[in-house]
Amino acid sequence: MDRFIKADYHTHTVNSHGKGTIEENVVKAIERGMEVIAITDHGFGQPFAGITPKKFESMKDQVAALREKYKNIKIMLGVEANIINKKGDVDLTEEQIKEMDIILSGYHLTATEWKIPALFNMVCPALLWKMGHISKAQIEKNTKTYLDMLDRYPIDVVTHPGYLLSLDYKTFGKACAELGTYVEISTRHEMPSKEGLLELLDTDCKFIINSDAHELDQIGRVDYALNLIEELKIQDRVVNYNSSEIKLRSKS
Numbered sequence: 001m002d003r004f005i006k007a008d009y010h011t012h013t014v015n016s017h018g019k020g021t022i023e024e025n026v027v028k029a030i031e032r033g034m035e036v037i038a039i040t041d042h043g044f045g046q047p048f049a050g051i052t053p054k055k056f057e058s059m060k061d062q063v064a065a066l067r068e069k070y071k072n073i074k075i076m077l078g079v080e081a082n083i084i085n086k087k088g089d090v091d092l093t094e095e096q097i098k099e100m101d102i103i104l105s106g107y108h109l110t111a112t113e114w115k116i117p118a119l120f121n122m123v124c125p126a127l128l129w130k131m132g133h134i135s136k137a138q139i140e141k142n143t144k145t146y147l148d149m150l151d152r153y154p155i156d157v158v159t160h161p162g163y164l165l166s167l168d169y170k171t172f173g174k175a176c177a178e179l180g181t182y183v184e185i186s187t188r189h190e191m192p193s194k195e196g197l198l199e200l201l202d203t204d205c206k207f208i209i210n211s212d213a214h215e216l217d218q219i220g221r222v223d224y225a226l227n228l229i230e231e232l233k234i235q236d237r238v239v240n241y242n243s244s245e246i247k248l249r250s251k252s
C-alpha cells in the first residue's frame with residue numbers, strides 16, 4: 001500500500017528542474033491527505049536548475065494566491081540552497097533568507113563556485129566519491145565546510161548529507177543537535193546509509209524525512225526513510241513522523 005507523510009518539507013517544481021507547477025504539487029499533496037507542503041526549488045547559484053530573484057517574486061505571488069484557494073493545507077515557500085565553496089558559503093543573501101519560510105541546504109556539483117579552489121576542494125572529491133575513493137583527510141575537510149556553513153547561516157535542514165561529500169557524521173550530527181538544524185534522511189539519494197544513520201544516532205540530532213520530489217508522483221513518498229527508521233525504531237527522533245508542525249531554526 002502506498003504510504004505518504006503528512007508534511008513534506010522538500011519538493012521541487014518547474015521553477016528549478018522539477019516537473020510539476022507549484023499548484024500541481026499542492027493539489028497532489030492534498031489528494032494524498034497531506035497537511036504541509038514546502039516548495040523548495042534549487043538555490044540562486046545553480047546555473048540552469050536554480051531559481052532567479054525574478055522567478056522567486058512570481059513564486060511568492062503564486063503561493064499567496066494558492067494559500068487563498070486551498071485553505072486545508074499549509075503551503076511554505078523556501079529554497080534548497082547550495083554550499084558553493086570550502087568556506088561553507090551558501091548562495092543566499094541575508095535579505096533572501098528573511099523572505100524564506102524554510103531554508104534547506106545541500107551540496108550539488110553543478111552549483112559549485114566557478115573558481116579554482118572550489119573546483120579543487122569540492123568537485124574533485126565529489127567525483128572521486130562517485131568512484132568510491134574517500135580519504136579520511138577529505139572527510140575532515142568536508143565536515144569543516146558543513147560546520148562552517150551551519151555556524152554562519154540559519155539552515156533548517158541539511159539535505160542528503162554525505163551525498164558526494166562524505167562527512168564525519170558524529171561531528172556533523174553533534175553540531176546539528178546543538179544548533180537546531182535537522183538532518184534529512186533522503187529517499188531520493190538514499191543518504192545517509194544505514195551505517196551512516198547509526199553513527200548519527202550516537203548524537204542528539206533530530207531527523208526529517210522528505211521526498212525531494214522532482215515529479216508529482218514522488219510527493220509525500222519517503223519509502224527508503226520510512227523503512228529505515230521503522231527498522232531501527234527511531235520514529236521519535238524524526239520531527240515529521242508523527243507531527244506536521246516543526247520548529248524552524250531560521251524562525252527562532
Ligand SMILES: [Zn+2]
Nearest residue numbers: 080106159160
Ligand atoms: Zn538536493
Ligand SMILES: [Zn+2]
Nearest residue numbers: 010012080212
Ligand atoms: Zn532537492
